[in-house]
Amino acid sequence: MGEGNEGAARLLDRGKQAPGLSDQQVEAARKLIGVWLRRDVHLPAIYEPISLHDIRRWAQYSVGDDNPLFSTTDYGKGSVWGTNIAPPTFLYTIDSGIVAPGLPGVQWIFAGGTFEHSKPVRVGDTISAKARLIDVVEKSGRSVERFISQVGEVIYSNQAGEQVSRYVGEIFRIPRARSGAGFRFEKEPRNNGEPYRYTDDELEEIAAAYRNEMRRGAEARYYEDVAIGEELPVLFKGPLTLVDIVGFYAGRRTVYNVLKLAFQERDRHPHNVYYSPSTHVPCHPAAGHFDVEIAREIGMPGAYDQGWQRINWAGHLMTNWAGDMGFVRRVGGRVTKPNLVGDLTKLTGKVTGKQIVDGEALVDVEWWGTNQRGEKNCSGTAQVRLPSRDISVKL
Template identity: 55%
Template sequence: MTETTPRKAADITDEMLDHARSLIGVWLRRDVHWPSYAEDIAPIDIRRWALYSTGDDNPLWSDEEYARRTRWGGVIAPPTFLYTIDSTIVAPGLRGVQWIYGGTRWENHVPVRPGDRITAKARLLKVEEKSGARARRLVVQTGEILYHNQREELVARAEADVMRVPRRTSGKGMVGFEKREREGRQVWTPDQIEEIRKTYLGEERRGSQPRYWEDVQVGDELPAVVKGPLTLVDIMAFYVGRRNTYPPLKLAFQERERHPANVYVSPSTGIPVHPAAGHFDDEIAHEVGMPGAYDQGWMRANWIGHLLTNWCGDDGWVRRLNVRLHQPNLVGDATWCRGTVTGRSVENGRHVVEIECWGETQRGERNVTGSATVELPSRAL
């Protein structure tokens, strides 16, 4: 069978699961040839991630003169920047079975700054078989990723969930999105677009004005942050903001030689592509099991981070962030990110608040939920 011959997608077998489970606890090789490992972080890396991958124009991420006047004394990276060092995808084995980002639990210890060189190591923690309304059989692989800087400080720890679901041509792919597939992309009226425009222009950012722990109460609502309507340009910009991405052209063919089972061959064009092309191409999205072209799930994790940093201000610190995805976010969808304060406490001398956060689409569906622990300045210190 040649590379350009459409093939039946792989199903999940017991042998594949046994192989995947044999890798639990093994520290896995992360590609040391990517610039994210070989080069120090430049200001443009942080600026691109904040602006293009997140849509966050906070000058703390990009303006050195502004940032020098903050508690940090210089530019730092947004709380989800480490996705661009290592994707948090720890899903060895199960070749030819589609992976779908499920969510990440972040613990942030020290900020990332220009000039840092971050390395990551990862291992698989568990492999769980599940079934549900969307798939008769799926697997969730949970991995641990440790990020260290050049001073050997632990910058952050992440636990990430990756769902492995057979593709549609296996005969056992995801189901339940047929109605959305028939409906096609969301159509917006000029009045609706105008309302979103006003929301963007009126976005609240605390910035240099401290939000003190003593002034926060349980039940306080975070000002909403809108994202969308999602376009292919937004998804492309997300890729532009990353320090590494999927290989193109000759490099793509070399990658397919190493991992032929992951190749998707378009039946309409005969062109072999990486299945991540489903983020741009409806045909490939349908093979993955999605109703249409969809975002990369990390985008919504970034958006929740944006919601939090807008609220807490430049003196705040997102210490923990737990994000879980629920519904596909399709081209044409808009998401309103919201949050509520659920608790206040002092942890080891740190004044922190607990926040429940979520994203809700124009259809009234929550496509992402999360929780966060945010450290705030205290008037007592």
């Protein structure tokens, strides 16, 4: 029969899987502020040398970016970096940035996050991460009466012990619908809650935007040529499909466990499970990203994106605009409205500032995304280091 574990606990009773928020739970979570946590959000944490394959998969599948700087060996060797480097949000695949300890059975929802990069991630680097909770705040909103914001910090370091990046992310902890205290989204009044139907002309506009996507590439964008108020070219993402969401997962080094490994994870974390009302089959609550039944239990109107995807897209917007010689020092933002299957997001931005700091030519950018109904669904800021015609300025 092989090895077994007959003493393992039974799966959690489905009646206990959707608790509300209690003051005791919140206080217990607050006690974890400042504690460096084990990183088993997605098992196992993988701290191995990064291959071009890892970078290519993230860029192409998780971001939808075909920049050869992230995928082609000879192109990387001919770049200013001398090798292939990773897109600005690649570190999500080393550590997800989810720092949400405690509150068992209370759903986590990505709210936003910001990377502050010190160095590029290169092929051959080995990146490790450590994380801690830095704040817990009780909040309320239009769509949910009471929820908790957990803010976490992740430090990423390379094989030389150098800090590569610092990430600060916010996770909302919101009771599931079955608790009676979860999300309550109103139906979209313009179409009575029905999915948006695209016209042939709209689809042709989207196809043309993809065909003509503007990428600066090897042509330098010099600091001196950038003007405050300058607008960034629009980057289209969508309409979002289930294939796009599965592709996002496929591009990651770590993802949710399956089959035997999934049942073993539920033995370790019995509250982190959703039981289908129709089949009683247990699965990970994150399946709501591509399963409507689970999405509605979580409180979403339908299957929806991983919120990180929109931060990914902001990074893509920045690298397209800055060109291969640019380096994204900071990129981050917030998701402000669900991005459901079928939604289109158009990202753009504008230059808000310029300065030379410690010998670096830095440009500040404000960015945002708008869906097919003209509603803003994400926004944030970035800072990009650009090459300068002044040879005293760092590249």
